[in-house]
Structure formats: structure tokens, C-alpha cells
Amino acid sequence: MRWFAPLLLCSGCGLVLGLDDYRGGGEGGASGVQASQASGTPTSSVGTGGSAGADVSGTGVGGTTPKMLGEACTNGSECASTFCVDDVCCAQECSAACERCDAGGACVVEAATATCGPYHCDGINPSCPSSCDATSDCAASYFCSVGITNTCDSTNGASFCNQHADCSSGDCNGGVCCNTSGCTGVCRSCNSSHTGFANGYCGLIDVGDPEGDCGALCTGCVCQSGQCVAPS
Numbered sequence: 001m002r003w004f005a006p007l008l009l010c011s012g013c014g015l016v017l018g019l020d021d022y023r024g025g026g027e028g029g030a031s032g033v034q035a036s037q038a039s040g041t042p043t044s045s046v047g048t049g050g051s052a053g054a055d056v057s058g059t060g061v062g063g064t065t066p067k068m069l070g071e072a073c074t075n076g077s078e079c080a081s082t083f084c085v086d087d088v089c090c091a092q093e094c095s096a097a098c099e100r101c102d103a104g105g106a107c108v109v110e111a112a113t114a115t116c117g118p119y120h121c122d123g124i125n126p127s128c129p130s131s132c133d134a135t136s137d138c139a140a141s142y143f144c145s146v147g148i149t150n151t152c153d154s155t156n157g158a159s160f161c162n163q164h165a166d167c168s169s170g171d172c173n174g175g176v177c178c179n180t181s182g183c184t185g186v187c188r189s190c191n192s193s194h195t196g197f198a199n200g201y202c203g204l205i206d207v208g209d210p211e212g213d214c215g216a217l218c219t220g221c222v223c224q225s226g227q228c229v230a231p232s
Contacts, residue, residue, distance in 0.1 A: 069105025081105070096126035115139040118152035135197075143201040147226050153179050153201055171202075174211055178202050186213035187223035 066080035067073055067089045076082045079089035085101035086094075094100065094107035098121035102108050110116075112123035118139050119129045129137065131151060132144035138152035145153050159177050161167050167177035173184075174191030176199045183202035189195050194210045195203030204226030205211070214221035214228035221228045 070103055071105075097128035098122070099126045118142040143197050143203070145202050147204055149180075149182060149202070173202065176200060186217070186228050187226045 067078050068080060069089050069091055071079075071089050072087060073079050073084040073089050074087070076084045078084060081089055081091055083090040083093055083101075085107070088101055088103065088105060090101035090105050090107055092107050097116040098110040098114060099107055100110055100114075109123065109126055110121040112120055114121045116128035119132065119142075120137055120139060122129055122137075132138055132146075133150070134146065135142075135144045138144050142152040145151055159167075160175055161172035161177045162175070164170050164172045166172055169178050169181050171178040171181040171183050171190070174189035174194050176190040176192075178190035179200040180202070183190055187205040188202060189205055189211055190200055190202050191210075192199045192201075194205050195201070196206075197203045205213075205223040206225055207223065209215050209222045209228075214223055217228050218230055220231040222231065223229075
């Protein structure tokens with residue numbers, strides 16, 4: 001007498017499985033029931049479990065949750081705000097020269113110690129200054145051309161000269177090449193021994209008449225705060 005394994009009914013799925021099939025099936029469900037082999041011996045097998053579905057619980061790129069303000073980032077696409085500034089998710093673009101994004105994700109003005117090109121930020125405005133009142137307004141290796149251009153000028157690359165053609169800037173003043181052109185007029189020089197600043201920086205001559213500017217205008221006149229004055 002031939003014995004058959006008891007059958008199990010899968011309610012609602014329209015399948016009839018043998019006990020052996022049930023025991024051997026994976027979590028992916030009863031799929032792939034095979035037909036009888038050519039020998040006529042009834043056989044069946046249950047397919048292996050299917051792969052788990054992709055996580056779609058998030059709303060960000062690749063199914064991940066977008067990062068909130070202040071969280072570390074490398075790209076704006078990681079942030080809910082779409083702005084990644086100074087390696088954190090920021091509330092806005094925050095792209096002015098004297099702006100930065102703080103640890104909380106807020107765009108704030110840089111402190112006055114921060115630099116932008118040849119200038120220090122003023123600690124108030126997000127944009128970089130374009131003029132100066134003193135050398136303290138300038139970054140390292142720059143000096144404020146007070147009373148002349150009122151800009152921060154570089155002192156790099158200054159060299160001695162005899163005429164304007166000797167200088168790449170086209171300006172020879174006080175026997176030294178000025179870093180920028182325009183150092184003209186009396187009591188102005190690019191020679192450090194005449195101004196107290198580094199060679200190449202256009203500064204005012206405060207004492208004496210080392211370059212003879214004032215003596216050509218009046219007898220005994222000297223430079224004082226960038227102007228020729230008569231002796232007292």
C-alpha cells in the first residue's frame with residue numbers, strides 16, 4: 001500500500017502543499033512547485049525566499065532621511081534645506097565673503113578677525129570691505145594706504161628702482177618700486193625709511209623732507225602728515 005504525506009491547505013493562496021514541502025520552504029512562500037519528473041515519481045519543491053524590498057521609509061536621496069540644520073554634510077543634496085555650507089546643513093545659501101554657517105545651521109556674519117582677500121571683515125556686514133582707515137583693517141602683509149587710496153595694498157615683491165620703467169607697477173617713488181601705481185604727489189613715498197612702513201607700500205611722509213618734495217616749493221618747508229608746511 002502506498003503512503004502519502006498529509007496535505008496542508010494554504011488558505012486564500014490556492015496552493016496545496018505536502019508536509020515535506022512545508023517543512024523545506026523558505027520565508028519567501030511556496031513558489032516554483034515543480035512538475036513530476038519523467039520517471040513518474042511525484043516530486044515537489046518550494047522556492048527559496050525572495051529578496052527583501054528596498055527601504056522606502058525616507059524621503060531623501062536613496063531612501064534616506066534628509067539631514068536637518070546643523071548636521072554634518074558634504075553636499076546640499078543631503079540637506080532638507082538643500083544648502084551645505086562650511087560642512088553643515090545651513091538654513092540659506094550664506095555665500096557672502098564675510099558670512100559663515102554656525103553649528104546650529106544659521107547664517108551669521110564673520111568676526112572682525114576673519115579675512116577676505118586683503119581686508120579684515122568688519123564684523124557687521126556680510127560683504128567684504130573695499131576700503132580701510134588703518135592698517136589694522138588689513139590682512140597680514142597688507143598696509144592701509146591712509147590718505148592716498150585708503151585701500152589695503154600688498155608689500156610683496158618691492159624692489160629698488162631709479163625710474164618708473166624699472167617697476168612692473170610703473171611707479172618708482174623714493175627709490176623703491178611701489179606695489180601699485182598712483183603713489184604721486186608731495187610727501188608720499190614707497191621707501192620704508194621715509195614712511196615707517198614696508199618697502200613697496202605707498203605711505204605719507206610725516207617727518208622731514210627726505211625726497212626734496214617740499215624744498216622745491218618753499219624754503220625750509222618739510223613734510224608733516226603728508227603735506228608741506230613752512231617751518232614754525
